[in-house]
Amino acid sequence: MSRVKVTHPTAKIDVTIPLTSSKSESNRALIIQALAEGGIELKNLAEARDTQTMIRLLASEEQTLDVLDAGTTMRFLTAWSVATGRDTIMTGTERMQERPIAILAEALKELGGDVEYLGKEGYPPLRIKGFKQKTNQISVKGDVSSQYISALLMIAPVLPEGLELKLLGEVASRPYIEMTLQLMTSFGVDWKWDGDTITVAHQAYQAGTFTVESDWSGASYWYSIAALAKDAKIKLLNLREESLQGDSAIVEIMEKLGVNSTFDAEGVLLTKGTISEDFDYDFTHCPDLAQTIVALCAALGVKARLTGLKSLRIKETDRIQALYNEVKKLGTTIEVIGDDEIIVPVGQLKFPEGVTVDTYEDHRMAMAFAPLALVHPVVIEEPDVVKKSYPRYWEHLELAGFEVE
Numbered sequence: 001m002s003r004v005k006v007t008h009p010t011a012k013i014d015v016t017i018p019l020t021s022s023k024s025e026s027n028r029a030l031i032i033q034a035l036a037e038g039g040i041e042l043k044n045l046a047e048a049r050d051t052q053t054m055i056r057l058l059a060s061e062e063q064t065l066d067v068l069d070a071g072t073t074m075r076f077l078t079a080w081s082v083a084t085g086r087d088t089i090m091t092g093t094e095r096m097q098e099r100p101i102a103i104l105a106e107a108l109k110e111l112g113g114d115v116e117y118l119g120k121e122g123y124p125p126l127r128i129k130g131f132k133q134k135t136n137q138i139s140v141k142g143d144v145s146s147q148y149i150s151a152l153l154m155i156a157p158v159l160p161e162g163l164e165l166k167l168l169g170e171v172a173s174r175p176y177i178e179m180t181l182q183l184m185t186s187f188g189v190d191w192k193w194d195g196d197t198i199t200v201a202h203q204a205y206q207a208g209t210f211t212v213e214s215d216w217s218g219a220s221y222w223y224s225i226a227a228l229a230k231d232a233k234i235k236l237l238n239l240r241e242e243s244l245q246g247d248s249a250i251v252e253i254m255e256k257l258g259v260n261s262t263f264d265a266e267g268v269l270l271t272k273g274t275i276s277e278d279f280d281y282d283f284t285h286c287p288d289l290a291q292t293i294v295a296l297c298a299a300l301g302v303k304a305r306l307t308g309l310k311s312l313r314i315k316e317t318d319r320i321q322a323l324y325n326e327v328k329k330l331g332t333t334i335e336v337i338g339d340d341e342i343i344v345p346v347g348q349l350k351f352p353e354g355v356t357v358d359t360y361e362d363h364r365m366a367m368a369f370a371p372l373a374l375v376h377p378v379v380i381e382e383p384d385v386v387k388k389s390y391p392r393y394w395e396h397l398e399l400a401g402f403e404v405e
């Protein structure tokens, strides 16, 4: 067991942060590079463990590819293994073996992949043994994880007969699908999204250079810091107003929670704004921001209603339960409505003596609760969890004057 105590002596912040790069953009660019016939140069790849694992496994000659706890790495490499006809065993952490993959695995089987569940039906580990395309028309459910859809889209151009992918029902995390398609466009691939169907013909990825943007999900913790600080001038480098990342929605979200954003050629400057009395937002298309906002609203004492949270139950942990538990330990009881909605009541957190924040092997639990140190010292359990997406998080907090011991 390890833990850190996080404090901030002044709660006044004036800092420039060389934010971490986006693991979502990096992991897509790496898969596309692996599927292309050469000539793709990638700059500013993420140091996130999920991306470093992707790089390592793409270069590995081993049969077993262990993605650890990286969801995109699991889903994207599974599709890549099928499309390239590799003989692989895809596995990951105990939690990864509880994160569903049936929608993707069944779609790959229908396309002609030889895919078998080695443990529980519908979950990793998987054995992949080859591929001969049987059809190019498949349908997948769009409301469980967009990662299945991104995985299928990225392999689509290299499938001998291409792909006509029909999305069934509501489509969640839609900006991540758009990010995938935009990256495919960057490397010369054409596609058509018409109604509920995305069509990609067989074609080659073209050579090119791509520079990964900073991570907007990682930026969200700095927005929370700006909102909780007494004074704030925080410059986040290499972020653009027009981003491929849907989590840039944090800009409009935080306009309501007390942070102004000013963009220039270097990135974005965060300064103090005004806080609305009531906050209500649907996180269907930016699920990774929800923990930041629950922890922040509890600390601000602002009444908040968050909807569109269904996918939080199947991420690194059951994030709805984890939020409920940890906010409650700090003195506020959030209301969980069904699988999809959280209400944060008005009221001040109490930070009882001796209470520590558990992180449930989830990087976002650690990063979402650490900014609360601007209100009261917080102790975070297993601080190394941040390595999954933002290895320098604690170092960057120190740059901003936090003490992390």
Ligand SMILES: O=C(O)C1=C[C@@H](OP(=O)(O)O)[C@@H](O)[C@H](O)C1
Pocket: 023, 024, 025, 072, 144, 145, 146, 147, 150, 172, 173, 176, 287, 288, 311
């Ligand atoms: O495609 C991606 O890069 C991601 C998609 C989202 O997952 P879901 O589509 O499962 O919501 C998000 O939560 C995850 O952190 C990264």
Ligand SMILES: C=C(OP(=O)(O)O)C(=O)O
Pocket: 069, 070, 071, 072, 073, 288, 315, 316, 364, 389
């Ligand atoms: C859900 C996440 O990642 P993944 O699904 O790729 O493990 C995340 O980074 O919050």
